[in-house]
Amino acid sequence: MTDEKSRSTGYHMGDVKTVISVDDVNAQAKQMAEPVELSKIAGLANNDPFVKVEDLKAGYGKMQILHDVNLQVAKGQSLCLIGPNGAGKSTILHSIFGFTNIFGGKIMIGDGPNKKDVTALSPNQKLKEAGIAYILQDKSVFPGMTVEENLWMGGYLMDNQNDAKEAAEKVFQKYDRLAKRRKHQAKVLSGGERRLLEISRALVMNPDVLLVDEPSIGLEPRFIDMVFDILDDLQNTEGKTIIMVEQNAKKGLEFADIGYVLVSGELAIAGKGDDLLENPEVGRLFLGG
Numbered sequence: 001m002t003d004e005k006s007r008s009t010g011y012h013m014g015d016v017k018t019v020i021s022v023d024d025v026n027a028q029a030k031q032m033a034e035p036v037e038l039s040k041i042a043g044l045a046n047n048d049p050f051v052k053v054e055d056l057k058a059g060y061g062k063m064q065i066l067h068d069v070n071l072q073v074a075k076g077q078s079l080c081l082i083g084p085n086g087a088g089k090s091t092i093l094h095s096i097f098g099f100t101n102i103f104g105g106k107i108m109i110g111d112g113p114n115k116k117d118v119t120a121l122s123p124n125q126k127l128k129e130a131g132i133a134y135i136l137q138d139k140s141v142f143p144g145m146t147v148e149e150n151l152w153m154g155g156y157l158m159d160n161q162n163d164a165k166e167a168a169e170k171v172f173q174k175y176d177r178l179a180k181r182r183k184h185q186a187k188v189l190s191g192g193e194r195r196l197l198e199i200s201r202a203l204v205m206n207p208d209v210l211l212v213d214e215p216s217i218g219l220e221p222r223f224i225d226m227v228f229d230i231l232d233d234l235q236n237t238e239g240k241t242i243i244m245v246e247q248n249a250k251k252g253l254e255f256a257d258i259g260y261v262l263v264s265g266e267l268a269i270a271g272k273g274d275d276l277l278e279n280p281e282v283g284r285l286f287l288g289g
């Protein structure tokens with residue numbers, strides 16, 4: 001068996017690592033391909049896509065990673081992308097935010113018939129004009145700056161920096177835990193507090209859509225639940241729409257209304273998060289069981 005073929009998918013449930021090969025996952029998940037429109041996912045309360053990605057072809061430089069990706073999520077819903085390492089999950093978030101080269105397809109955002117085509121907007125425009133925020137994987141805080149200064153950075157696109165400070169105060173009012181540490185340098189925060197700061201910084205611009213890349217990565221188990229509780233509150237109390245990539249597939253699918261499985265840059269399976277958790281093939285391939 002070659003090194004490539006013997007690579008595990010990296011998916012885990014607790015401490016149980018899968019030992020299934022990437023090739024096996026790719027071949028089997030592709031056979032399970034299903035339609036991915038929201039209206040075809042039974043049991044969702046809202047079928048009007050607020051974020052709609054149509055036939056997206058995108059990549060880095062000249063290299064195409066995503067092949068005709070379609071995904072949809074309604075306002076106030078959450079969507080979790082799972083799939084093997086290198087499948088292109090983060091590349092979907094990068095593309096929605098404007099970090100990739102788009103070779104074809106469209107990214108639309110908005111309610112009902114008022115959807116706008118935001119495909120060509122820059123990341124700054126995505127944040128300022130389209131209300132989309134990207135929460136980076138681990139280690140994106142500025143360690144030598146205080147918590148407060150980090151939060152103000154979240155409003156760097158605002159025309160008036162006093163507005164950024166005012167918006168940061170609102171975020172402090174929501175997260176007392178962060179407010180208590182506002183004068184501390186970010187480098188002294190715990191892992192969980194740092195993740196809270198990363199999420200909070202994205203909230204300063206009051207976005208409608210949160211793109212969340214690996215919220216549990218690098219966190220001790222006791223902080224993982226805290227971070228998912230924060231995201232749950234943002235979705236269910238504040239109506240944020242969440243599109244997430246999560247390596248811990250079980251946690252991600254338990255959290256999300258909708259789950260998508262991405263394989264080799266193509267969407268292979270879509271369904272309610274709960275249904276994917278119950279799906280024996282998804283369980284075997286991605287949940288270690």
Ligand SMILES: Nc1ncnc2c1ncn2[C@@H]1O[C@H](COP(=O)(O)OP(=O)(O)OP(=O)(O)O)[C@@H](O)[C@H]1O
Nearest residue numbers: 060065083084085086087088089090091092245247
């Ligand atoms: N900035 C970049 N420039 C060039 N290639 C990239 C870049 N980022 C990712 N890639 C490549 O794109 C492919 C998909 O990567 P991506 O990070 O989207 O996968 P993923 O499904 O999120 O994987 P993982 O679970 O390992 O994070 C990989 O082959 C990766 O090497």
